[in-house]
């Protein structure tokens with residue numbers, strides 16, 4: 001589903017070029033649940049932004065569902081994001097003036113879904129997240145875990161094949177983090193491909209595969225599988 005081929009990413013900062021990703025090669029199959037770990041500043045969010053079509057690679061090729069999205073323009077990328085990808089962030093990114101249900105309806109407005117259908121689907125998504133009694137709450141009247149569940153409802157409401165979460169439990173306590181990860185696990189069991197960035201090994205354990213990023217490189221997996229000699 002995701003195929004990154006020799007991806008690099010650099011930023012121009014004044015006169016200096018900052019190389020952030022260097023020759024990333026990565027395949028993720030449909031239905032996988034993958035964790036991305038690595039030190040702060042290693043390039044995890046930069047990589048997620050490319051996978052999520054929020055940013056373009058400097059060089060290299062990105063095939064998403066067989067489509068070469070590295071050649072897409074901004075408008076085409078926006079369409080891919082809206083139709084195929086759901087996003088969850090550490091700081092929730094809910095619109096503060098919109099109620100929970102209106103936040104969940106947003107991606108469906110962009111997708112051109114009718115008002116009645118939007119409302120019904122948003123209700124169902126929030127119910128699934130255990131928030132039937134919070135439809136009309138504003139984000140600041142919700143707890144961190146509830147905000148993240150609204151964000152997950154918003155991410156899944158268009159039924160995306162791919163859900164990307166960048167440190168989704170970074171602002172939550174351990175118990176709430178586990179319940180959020182169980183929601184991702186359920187979505188994965190229902191067929192969504194999930195990629196989660198995390199600093200915490202207990203969170204990465206929910207995934208079936210962990211990718212380590214260091215200094216803009218993916219660490220070869222042999223190193224991860226190596227066991228202590230018997």
Ligand SMILES: Nc1ncnc2c1ncn2[C@@H]1O[C@H](COP(=O)(O)OP(=O)(O)OP(=O)(O)O)[C@@H](O)[C@H]1O
Nearest residue numbers: 011012013018020039040041042043044045046047
């Ligand atoms: N727009 C930008 N311009 C210049 N440098 C950038 C830009 N975005 C990211 N970087 C640099 O790229 C490096 C990787 O950043 P990134 O946000 O991908 O790290 P990360 O692995 O997600 O870190 P963290 O775990 O702290 O979230 C950092 O050194 C950062 O300063």
Ligand SMILES: [Mg+2]
Nearest residue numbers: 044045046166
């Ligand atoms: Mg990051």
